[in-house]
Every structure is written in structure tokens, then in C-alpha cells.
Amino acid sequence: MISNKMKKLVANSSIIRAMFEEGKRLSAIHGEENVFDYSLGNPNVEPPESIKNEINKILNETTSKLVHGYMNNSGYEDVRSKIAQFINKEHNIDINSSNIVMTCGAAGGLNILLKTLLNPEDEVIVFAPFFGEYRNYVNNFDGKLVVVSTDINTFEPDMKVLKDKINNKTKAIIMNSPNNPTGTVYSEKVIQDLAKLLCEKEEELGTSIYLISDEPYREIVYDNAFVPYILKYYKNSFIGYSYSKSLSLPGERIGYVVANTKMDSFEDIMASLNVANRILGFVNAPSLFQRVIANCLETKVDVNIYKSNRDVLYNHLTKIGFKCVKPQGAFYLFIKTPIADDKKFCEEAKQFNLLIVPGSAFECPGHARLAYCISYEKIQNSLPAFDKLAELYGIK
């Protein structure tokens, strides 16, 4: 009785549920403390203490209609202004509230963007490996996902490969840096090359190609990695931002889309994002948390916790022979699997109570993702299990 589109998706979702159930099953047998679940990108770092204080302050000082009431579908004007001012200061650009639509996280943001941009059969390019939901989001609006492989040594886009995939049906490109699942941060050179290529292609094809940068991990970077702000590099650019990771508030669904003022059809697009927020059923980003994040723009979680996790895990895994590009951001390690069959590898890892996700889920087989947003202690306790896994494949 369910729609044809959903039938396939429900079948796929049972695979994710199966992994979750497997975790529960293993925990029941071996004890929760002996199961090492690296499968979920669920932040383990606490939200900053100031979140609670700000909520109390807002509830005590602001009239309830301006906390829990309806507002413009794009979000509270004063909240959008504060965010714009913060961005201007951080990145030395010049935007205002009209460049911003508050969204239900980055997922909500990407959906209203694609609703706005896509006609059926329009093409959207993504760089593999990529967050699997992009395929679903594009499919929601009958777009066609075009997967472009990346340089296997850096997981950065290769302009020569990309160039051949752009045609007059190319409506948008979704990039994601810091990247899930690789942890790669695209260099400024890559962003510059990408902007240059897109400008050339727009000129050649007489089309607009919108670059959407999905940036939930912008604040989660290590070793002073620089994350270029794409609005400064390319005219037809959007950023989908979320506070899910920067403030550890993934359940609250709060983020925004910011658009470059100079983009083609800027006013129509902003009007459409506003309407899309409404008609897709979001209506508006959750109201209390709009106010909360506006008061916490300078705040972020303690990134050093993730850095310690990265360091201990990366150092150990590479020491025992696993191959892996060192992540500069996010909280994922994307290892090369010692056998080509990544699903088999992840299946075999379960015998050591290790739950990790095959690269195939990110359309990059021969790899596996480890989400190290778990406790440091847990990671340390898991290292002997990785030793055994390495021994199994004779790589140690």
C-alpha cells in the first residue's frame, strides 16, 4: 500500500536497523561495555553549559509569543540579523537577514534548496564518498544524482573528472567539507579550482550551476585546518549550516541556509526558500532554538575531545597497518579495507564486537567508516579488537 518510491527506501532502511539490532544483540551477550559501536554519527560531547542558561534567560525575559509563536517562515528577523552580523565578522563579507533562512537543521535546508532549484531530471553532482541521504534528498524532487569520484589519496574532487560530468542538465553540486565520511577538509586551492571550473562551464553552457556547501562539521576541525567560506569564492553559492554538531544539538533540528547576494535570481530564490519551508511542512525552524543559537553564536563544543579521539584511533590503526587519509575535521575515519569486499570486512569485524559501516553506504566500496564520536575510554578499550581484526587479515 505504500508508494513505489518508499518501498525501496523502507527495504534499505531495514539494513540500518539491522546494524542497530546487532549492536543490541551483541551487548546482550557480551555486555554493553564490550561492544564498540562506531556506526553512528551521534555527537557524544556534551552541549556547552551556556545552552541551559540561555534557555532559562529566554523563557524568563522574552514574551512567549516571541519564543513559541509563529513568525515569518524564514525565521525571526532579529535572529537572522544576528547570524548575518556574526558571519560578516567571521568571514569579512557583507550579508544581512535577507540572505538567511532558518531551517530544521542542514537536512531541512538541503530539502528546501533542492525543492527550489530542481525540475524533474535536473542533475545534481555529488563527490563520492558522500553522505547517503543526498541521494534521497535529490530523489524527493525527482532529480538525478550524478556521482563523481574523488582523488583516492585525498578524497578531494578532481577537476578533470568533474569537468566531463557537467552538462546543461547540471543544476547543482553538493559539496561537504569537513567531510562525512572521510574527515577531509577541502583546501582553498580546490575551492578556487572548483569555482573557476563552474564559472567556465556556466559561461560555456549558458546555465547557472548552484554550489551547495553542506557544512554541519564546519566547527569540528583540527590542527587549525582552514575551511574556506564558499560565498567568497563563487557567485552561485549556498551554505547549509547546522548546530547539530557545533553545539551538540542534533535532536533540536536547528540550522540555516545562507545564500550569496550576487547569485542569479537571488530574490526569487529567497522567496522560494521561504515558501518551500512552509509547504514541505517545516513551516519554520523550531522557534525557541532559533533564539537559543542566536545567543550562542560565539560558542561551540569542546573540539579537543574529538581531536583526542581522532589521534588515538588514527595513530593506532595506522600503526597496525590500516591505510587511512588523516582526517582534518568531522569525527570520522575512512579506512581502506584490507579486502575489496567492504561489506564482508564489516561483517567479520563484528566477531570482535566492532560495529563499523561499509564504504558502500557512501558509494565508495573498499573502505569503511568509523564514527569516533564515542568516549575516549571506549576507543582505548576497542584497540585490542582492532589488533585482532588486523591479525585476521595478516596486515599487522
Next chain:
Amino acid sequence: MISNKMKKLVANSSIIRAMFEEGKRLSAIHGEENVFDYSLGNPNVEPPESIKNEINKILNETTSKLVHGYMNNSGYEDVRSKIAQFINKEHNIDINSSNIVMTCGAAGGLNILLKTLLNPEDEVIVFAPFFGEYRNYVNNFDGKLVVVSTDINTFEPDMKVLKDKINNKTKAIIMNSPNNPTGTVYSEKVIQDLAKLLCEKEEELGTSIYLISDEPYREIVYDNAFVPYILKYYKNSFIGYSYSKSLSLPGERIGYVVANTKMDSFEDIMASLNVANRILGFVNAPSLFQRVIANCLETKVDVNIYKSNRDVLYNHLTKIGFKCVKPQGAFYLFIKTPIADDKKFCEEAKQFNLLIVPGSAFECPGHARLAYCISYEKIQNSLPAFDKLAELYGIK
């Protein structure tokens, strides 16, 4: 550059914005206190005081991961259990957490339902007048909206009219009682007749016809009006519920979908709702407010405030000659316009600083909607303006 679907919607949305701008323009000329804005369904009654206390309690007593973190896309298990128990007690039925998906308000709920049910060209029946967003929600999934007129004396569905509109493409019916824009509450007789007709048609056509009851106004009823619980009357039934009006929390986007256990393909449908919540970008209903409403299930806003508003406005308008079905619920009056051209009528009302919405916006011309969710004082102050409007048409 925006999609063809969105082009039309953006054009329409500018009409709504025009009314909002008109309100601001009139306020600037005549003073905000002299402009009577009956255009928006934005609750003016304060949320119960307990909301603030519950938020504080949750923030102090619950670990942040269980307040702001990710959870199953259907929502916190314990929250869904509490809601199910509350429904069981209120309506003497037998459901549990597996019948419920927490949603971003009723709008989010309707979208995941239609995403789950509709293939392109599937038909969805609505009863005119109806909330205009239903057309957009159905259009999101390429369904075809079929509008069925109601009995003009009650605004309840007429089974004879409905019968002829049901065919083998009919996938769902959306009903809304208490109703926006009429305030009508469907009688138990109507629900029984509707259930009977749908059963007969399912039998005749060999199809499943899902009845979706959109119930954001369930708690806003007067004079002890009885709102039948459709899960008790019809097998293939859903309710889309929202706390936007019952707790005056429209900005927080919190509600749920509840499905009848006995419906066709119950398990597939619940699995699909879960996935649809994720891939449409909601991911989950906002997490803190899931916990808040779970602690406030017995609570609602002071409905007497709306009742006083209804009484003063209904009594006055009918006294001076306007025709109107007496609303038993919600916070809208749907008057018959003294001229057939409802748009012209609403345009002319502006000269008396009255902002009201043409019935055409609800696909029921010859009428106009007054949203009386404004202050009692404002309503009293507006009565002379309605006198002048009545005089203009010679009905007083």
C-alpha cells in the same frame, strides 16, 4: 532559475505577503490599535505556565543526550508510550508506541503521510472549504487534489456528493474537524456515514482508502462539542495531531501521527513514516519539545478566552445581518459575504481597517474567514467597523 512548481507558489505567496504589508501600511496611517487584523490563525492565548516549569525540570533532571540528542526518527520511545497511554485513557482504545510517529507539527505529519501513501496521479479528496496548504502538500508528491463541496448549511460532508468522487485512484481523504476555516465540528453521524461509505467503496473497488484526520484544533471546542475519535470508527485511519493550538506552541513544530493498528499494511506504513520523517529532512520532531509535551498531556490553553471571542463576534455579526454557521470549535468564523465576489468584499472591508481573508483562499467563494484569535478588547473595538461594513451593503 527556480523550479516550475515553485514559480507558481511564489507568485501566490506574494498575495499573502501583500495582506501582511497592507496591515503594516494601515497601522502606520491609523495606529496599530485601530487596525483589526483577522487574517492570521496565530494563537493569541498564552501557553500554560507549566510549559516553562517543565522545560526547566527537563533541563535539570535529564541527561542532555536524552534531551537534545538524536533518537529513532519516529521519536523518543518513552514519549510515544506516554502519548499512547494518554490516548487509550481518553478514548478507550488500545494502542502503543508503535502506533505513533512524532512529527514537526501537523504539517510535518501530513507530509510524511502523503509521501508514504501517494504515487503520482493518485487522488486525495478534501472537503471545501479547506486549509489551502492541503493543495500544496498533495502537490509535493504529484498527487491530484479532488475537491468535494460540503453542505452549505453545516459545512459537513455530503455523502451523496462524496460517493461520486471516489474511484480506484482515490488513495486518501483529508478531513479537518474542528475545521479551519468554518469552525464546524463533524457530528458522530457524519463520521459513521463516512466510515460506512468508505468501507463500501473499498469493498466495491478492491482498494484501500486512507482517511487522514487533521486535528490541530481538537482541544479548541465550545459548548461541550463532541469530536469523535476516528480510529474508533474506521480501520484505515490516521490522525495528524499538533500542539500548536492546544498548548499555543505553533513555532515549536511539535505534533504526532497516530495510525490505526488494524489498517491495511500497518507495519509497512509505520516503517515508511519513520523513513519519510528522515529523508524529507525533518529527521525527527524537535527533541526537547517531545519531552515537554509528554509532561503536559493533561494540560491545555484556556479555551474560554476563545469562547468569549467567538460569542461576542458571532452574536454581533449575526445581529447586524451577516449570515454565518455558528462555530463549535477552532477560532474562525466563516461568514457568507453579502456579495458573491468575496475578494471585492474583503478589499472593501479594508476601508474600515478590517483585514479578513476571502473564502476563495479556502476554495469556497462567496465567504470570508475571520480568525478571532486576537484580544477580546480588539474584537470589541472592531465591532463599529463591522457595523459600517454592514451598512455599506445595506444589510444592517
